[in-house]
Amino acid sequence: MTRRTGVLVAYFAAGLVVAVTVAPLLYVIIGGFRTTGQLNTDPTGLPHPWVWQNYAAILSSPSFWGFLGNSALIAVIATVLAVGLGSMVAFALARYTFRGREAFYTLFTLGLLFPLGVASLPLYLWLRQLHMLENPLGVAIPEAAFSLPVTVVVLRPFMRAIPTEIEDAALLDGTGRLGFFWRVLLPLCKPALATVAILAFVVSWNAYLLPLLVFNESANFTLPLGVATFQSQYSQDTARVLAFTALSMVPALGFFAVAERQIIGGLTGAVKG
Amino acid sequence: MSTQTAAAAVPDTGARAPASAASALVRRRPRRTGWRTRLELVLLLGPALVLFVGFVLVPIGIAGYYSLYQWNGFGPLSFIGLHNYTDALTGPVFRAAIGHNVLIAVLSVVVQLPISVGLALLLNRKLRGQSVLRAVVFAPYVLSEAVTAVAWLLILQPGGAVDGVLAGLGLGGLVRQWLADPSIVLYTLFVVITWKYIGFGIILLLAGLQAIPSELREAAAIDGCSPWQTTRHVVLPLLGPTIRIWVFLSVIGSLQLFDVVWIMTAGGPANASTTMATYLVDHGFKRYEFGYGSAVAVVLFVVCFAFALLYQRFALRRDTEGALTGAVS
Structure with missing residues (x-):
């Protein structure tokens, strides 16, 4: 095989992968511009004529925006809590020496073995006792708690690698150690903070099982719950569900388009270390 | 200090x-x-x-406690010892669910891994539009499982896009009840899962490949290795750590599989696609068998925990020096 044919095969494979990836997305987006009648007579055709009602109806319905707002609120709270508290822990475990430090670290890393999905039912029972059902915090706080381990594991080595000279200089200038943390260390850790923030945000944004258990009233639903519910409600009206699904993809894909480099780097980097 | x-x-x-x-x-x-x-x-x-203990450790303790009781969530608790566990582990539906999880895990490693490695090797060269390619391939991973599941539910519905494409290609005879036929529903779900996660694998492996110094390949080529020999004996061994981490994530993900299955089939038809997690939600939550559900949660947790520890012990040890967290850090 010559170099040239190798490159051709690579382009062919690339084209195939892109086609397989994109075709379902295009079908959903374009299908939203058709009517269910059009979809039934020719499932794979182009819109004829283009129909805007599906999208317009959803964009003007308060429920879609409600789901979106709930998802955003929960994801922001979970991310702020996870990154805020996680960076404090990482700082303590990276730059203080005290008895039991490694035990603390092991405790948090143990959390990596407890996925949120597995713990959802007991969490539901616990949240019920705490009267936190139907409450955005009932989802956001557990999500933050389950994001802490990754946050600590990613941030600690990063904070450790910052030279002690910088800390000494800050202390000499009269800043306390907490001042050093806030004013010097955190700004230096921005790339790592972005990584863990993206991780926590994406996990929360995509979560389905915990919100499914915690929320029963549709006014509290997050977007993933909303999509699934909309689908079962309007299962006969395929075009409408396609439009709803397409619109639900927009925030994630838009966010991804804007911060693609950080997201890919963050997600693969957090895995590979 | x-x-x-x-x-x-x-x-x-x-x-x-x-x-x-x-x-x-x-x-x-x-x-x-x-x-x-x-x-x-x-x-x-x-x-x-406080957050970690209160919302990670306490719930797990709670699961262990309730798993010993029969409880519908409202009435009194009645202690029944390990009865919930023996019930679950001897019940045919839960056993089948474990089998489904294992099948998906095995399929992931046997099917997705070679495809991901092959594609990563092919794409690891200077191609025009490399960055666009990476973004497009990664995109499904960013979508939530719920959105993915609903999209594919519509694509796979009888007379939907897949059937339409097959008919258009003259392969109408291949059309099946993709989600309603108990003998193929798991494989259909596996295809959807593959669509969603394979991009992540490819990107992860590409990152691993790009970390291999090109000098090593050049040296192998100078020593007379064919491209295949270089790949087989130089590149793949160096890709080992990335592959082992991918396998870990993939198997753990397969064992916890829930969202896509719950939305697309809810474990049906006739329990043909039940997974441990859908079984857990179906019994523990939908049917108010909280004690029994807690026992199932503990089993699911123990299975994942045991796999993580064993894998750490035998496969990841050479990559990370004994850290429990090596798999993820």
Whole structure:
């Protein structure tokens, strides 16, 4: 095989992968511009004529925006809590020496073995006792708690690698150690903070099982719950569900388009270390 | 310890200050920082610890406790020992669910891994539009499982896009009840899962490939290795750590599979696609069998935990020096 044919095969494979990836997305987006009648007579055709009602109806319905707002609120709270508290822990475990430090670290890393999905039912029972059902915090706080381990594991080595000279200089200038943390260390850790923030945000944004258990009233639903519910409600009206699904993809894909480099780097980097 | 280095640095730079003041500073400092350090540590660690213990460890303890009782969530608890566990582990539906999880895990490793490695090797060269390609391939991973599941539910519905494409290609005879036929529903779900996660694998492996110095390939080529030999004996072994982490993530993900299955089939038809997690939600939540559901949660947790520890012990040990967390860090 010559170099040239190798490159051709690579382009062919690339084209195939892109086609397989994109075709379902295009079908959903374009299908939203058709009517269910059009979809039934020719499932794979182009819109004829283009129909805007599906999208317009959803964009003007308060429920879609409600789901979106709930998802955003929960994801922001979970991310702020996870990154805020996680960076404090990482700082303590990276730059203080005290008895039991490694035990603390092991405790948090143990959390990596407890996925949120597995713990959802007991969490539901616990949240019920705490009267936190139907409450955005009932989802956001557990999500933050389950994001802490990754946050600590990613941030600690990063904070450790910052030279002690910088800390000494800050202390000499009269800043306390907490001042050093806030004013010097955190700004230096921005790339790592972005990584863990993206991780926590994406996990929360995509979560389905915990919100499914915690929320029963549709006014509290997050977007993933909303999509699934909309689908079962309007299962006969395929075009409408396609439009709803397409619109639900927009925030994630838009966010991804804007911060693609950080997201890919963050997600693969957090895995590979 | 950095507090000591900070204290030690004071006399150095304060050399012009009166010696007595400097030594007083050094003498007084340790006690004060000791107290202050402790307070700082409480402030830094306390809130996260409360959150972690309160919402990660306590629920797991709760699951262990309730799993020993029969409880519908409202009435009194009645202690039944390990009955819930024996019930679950001898029940045909839960056993089948474990089998489904294992099948998906095996399929992931046997089917997705070779495809991902092959594509990563093919794409690991200077191609035009490389960055666009990476973004497009990664996109499904960013979508939520719920959105993915609903999209594919519509694509796979009878008379939907897949059937339409097959008919258009003259392969109408291949059309099946993709989600309603018990003998193929798991494979259909596996295809959807593959669509969603394969991009992540490819990107991860590409990152691993790009970390391999090109000198090594060049040296192998100079020594007379064919491209295939270079790939087989130089590149793949160096890709080992990335592959082992991918396998870990993939198997753990397969064992916890829930969202896509729940939305697309809810474990049906006739339990043909039940997974441990859908079984857990179906019984523990939908049917208010909280004690029994807790036992299932504990089983699911133990299965994942055992796999993680064994995999860590036997496969990942050479990559990471014994850290429990090696798999993810």
